[in-house]
Amino acid sequence: MNGKATLVLRRGAPGEAPREERWEVPFEPGQSVLDGLRWIRAQRDASLAIRYSCTNANTCKECMMRIDGRTVYACTARLRECEMRIEPLPNKALVRDLVTEIAPPDERLGS
Amino acid sequence: MTQHEHLQADVLVIGAGGAGMYAAIEAARRGRSVILADRSLVGRGGATVMAQMTVAVALEEGGLDHPEHHLADTLAAGRGLCDAAIARLLCEEGPARIREMDAWGVGWARENGAHKRAFAPGHDRPRCVYVDFLNTGPAVSKTLRAQLNRISEIRRVGDLRVTALALEGGECVGASALHLASGRPFSISAAATVLATGGLTRLYRRNSASANMTGDGYALALEAGAELIDMEFVQFFPIGHLAPRLVGMDPIMWDPFRYKLGGRLLNGRGEEFFQRYGSRDEGRYVVTRDVATYAIVKEVAAGRGSPHGGAWLSFEHCSEAELRAAGGPVIDRLAANGIDLTRQAVEVAPIAHYHMGGVRVDAVMATRVPGLYAAGEAVGGANGANRLSGNAITEALVFGHVAGASAAAHAARRRARAGRGAFRAQVEALRDGRAEPDFNPAGMLEAMQSLMQEDVGPFRTRSGLERALGRLRALAAELPAVRPAAGRPYDCALADWLDLGVMARVGECVAAAALARSESRGAHQREDFPGMDPRWAFNQTLELESGALRVRGEPVPA
Numbered sequence: 001m002n003g004k005a006t007l008v009l010r011r012g013a014p015g016e017a018p019r020e021e022r023w024e025v026p027f028e029p030g031q032s033v034l035d036g037l038r039w040i041r042a043q044r045d046a047s048l049a050i051r052y053s054c055t056n057a058n059t060c061k062e063c064m065m066r067i068d069g070r071t072v073y074a075c076t077a078r079l080r081e082c083e084m085r086i087e088p089l090p091n092k093a094l095v096r097d098l099v100t101e102i103a104p105p106d107e108r109l110g111s
Numbered sequence: 112m113t114q115h116e117h118l119q120a121d122v123l124v125i126g127a128g129g130a131g132m133y134a135a136i137e138a139a140r141r142g143r144s145v146i147l148a149d150r151s152l153v154g155r156g157g158a159t160v161m162a163q164m165t166v167a168v169a170l171e172e173g174g175l176d177h178p179e180h181h182l183a184d185t186l187a188a189g190r191g192l193c194d195a196a197i198a199r200l201l202c203e204e205g206p207a208r209i210r211e212m213d214a215w216g217v218g219w220a221r222e223n224g225a226h227k228r229a230f231a232p233g234h235d236r237p238r239c240v241y242v243d244f245l246n247t248g249p250a251v252s253k254t255l256r257a258q259l260n261r262i263s264e265i266r267r268v269g270d271l272r273v274t275a276l277a278l279e280g281g282e283c284v285g286a287s288a289l290h291l292a293s294g295r296p297f298s299i300s301a302a303a304t305v306l307a308t309g310g311l312t313r314l315y316r317r318n319s320a321s322a323n324m325t326g327d328g329y330a331l332a333l334e335a336g337a338e339l340i341d342m343e344f345v346q347f348f349p350i351g352h353l354a355p356r357l358v359g360m361d362p363i364m365w366d367p368f369r370y371k372l373g374g375r376l377l378n379g380r381g382e383e384f385f386q387r388y389g390s391r392d393e394g395r396y397v398v399t400r401d402v403a404t405y406a407i408v409k410e411v412a413a414g415r416g417s418p419h420g421g422a423w424l425s426f427e428h429c430s431e432a433e434l435r436a437a438g439g440p441v442i443d444r445l446a447a448n449g450i451d452l453t454r455q456a457v458e459v460a461p462i463a464h465y466h467m468g469g470v471r472v473d474a475v476m477a478t479r480v481p482g483l484y485a486a487g488e489a490v491g492g493a494n495g496a497n498r499l500s501g502n503a504i505t506e507a508l509v510f511g512h513v514a515g516a517s518a519a520a521h522a523a524r525r526r527a528r529a530g531r532g533a534f535r536a537q538v539e540a541l542r543d544g545r546a547e548p549d550f551n552p553a554g555m556l557e558a559m560q561s562l563m564q565e566d567v568g569p570f571r572t573r574s575g576l577e578r579a580l581g582r583l584r585a586l587a588a589e590l591p592a593v594r595p596a597a598g599r600p601y602d603c604a605l606a607d608w609l610d611l612g613v614m615a616r617v618g619e620c621v622a623a624a625a626l627a628r629s630e631s632r633g634a635h636q637r638e639d640f641p642g643m644d645p646r647w648a649f650n651q652t653l654e655l656e657s658g659a660l661r662v663r664g665e666p667v668p669a
Contacts, residue, residue: 013600030356030448038553041603046553049601053156053321057361059249060155060321076359095292096601103152103269109116109290109297 003027006083013096027081034074049097065098115538116297117531120146121522123301125273128157129507130487131307132255137515139264143522150272151323154256158309158320162248164367165231165239167501168205178202188233189495190633191648194668196474197493201506208508217254218242229370231500233399239501244439245367275537276335283482284529287537294599296541298534302525303482303518310488311617315463316560319363325610326617328489332470337478339653340491341468343624344634347569349403351462354419357448369396371437377423378415401497401633404461404569421460426452461569467494476514486514496633544596552607567622572638576626587615624651627662
């Protein structure tokens, strides 16, 4: 099992021009896209901003992002042995990289 | 120097899982203003929301049960180390909290009007209420959130990670924090502070809880001068999912299936094996977590593990209809993962699940630091050396309720609030550091999880524990020089660096207490000291003395 998946990430903070990054990550059947993003952080670039809590249980609902044009949870989206485009949610304020402002408005401290 | 941002309330609750939400509700009901802060999002990031099924409670419905029976089982599971007063509180106040949750519409499963009660390992009778299907945690979380939202005295704040408690004249007067979303430091002054930060399971590579369970409350309490207790006792859940890889499923998912259907646990050769370790399972779910974990790890060590290094769990003897009745929609989620339980067994292995140890408190959840309280899994003492199945959500609700009441009473007596100055040094420390880290804290964090898993996991030896202590202390010493400065929005590298500091300290607590305890008891199993030693029937407490950790033995409170 030496497959690869290619993740094309859109990164950047508010006010910056968004940039695209391509990462090859190891692929094993059954893995999630979040597994691939966590691999990038631990093995290549810890500055990548992603948000998650429950990791795999589909309960915290924090890792919502845009994958190949669809809004999904990264923890339940399956990693595929091909190129996948990963972007922050288009309809929420960008915090940084793949993290958007998803807290209810009255639970934010303001910016 | 720019002035940092400052908030204030009568009561600060740190951590918005079940215990924190209940504490906030209770403090507000008693007329106090509350800030409820979570490093993630309120009600989503803790362990409560991940609970699958059982909530142990001695409901006296139909004369079937009594808190004394629940207490007897809790004390027996704790292998002689429970603080009886705190365990009693859990058992006696449990029914009132479970009924209040019922009144708030949580939806405990019922049959003919009566609560359905599941039989769980270690209990003498069916005692555990739940919400179908595998929905206890989400239902409890949603119910508490709905109550929170109705109370205007509670300010809910997400993405706020507390980094230090502030002291004035030896009393806790609030906390300093990093607002993750903006990268800005904040301070919060409060007359009373409740630590409801959950456990430490993220210290281990294989764990069943959320990424926020890094033991924050233990490190905060220790630094502020409070004591910790029973830190050597980390509960491993014996049958965490191991293989094949599943998405969208919590690794403790097999627990409800075993409650309802039994299931067969087999070694790599397809044999039942608990009889080798003095227990019997025989397709029923009765063996306690510490014994089952020990048996599985031993089978794997003896070369009789399943292919991925665990045991087989089989429901192949069950019919499709039985499986559907037990699992409901979960059967469809399994099918989406390519799993048909009538045709195949799955592999399971022990995973870090819960921490028995924690902040030392009295029966009103007060630490020895005035103004500082704890609640939920952050508290040590109720469960001794091993927690009974189903007690975690109950203690979250009960201890949260009591801590909220105690914090409110303390805040009513202390009307003065600390000013910004009390927090200035802590806030400046957050701004200090490098702009661009030249190391990978996420990778270091994974390495630390492996080290904890190997050397401070379910099986321990003197040499492994000494090696772990050496590595944890070396890591802690390296961290200050590579500190990233706060300032960037959602800086995961800084968050990891903060986690590393906390985890190194908390890991040191677990390893130091485990090294000192030269016996095996409950969840603490020493390969070099097998068997329980009656001379070790006492608790160990930990405190900081001039920055160094000190472990001390103390008699179990009567």
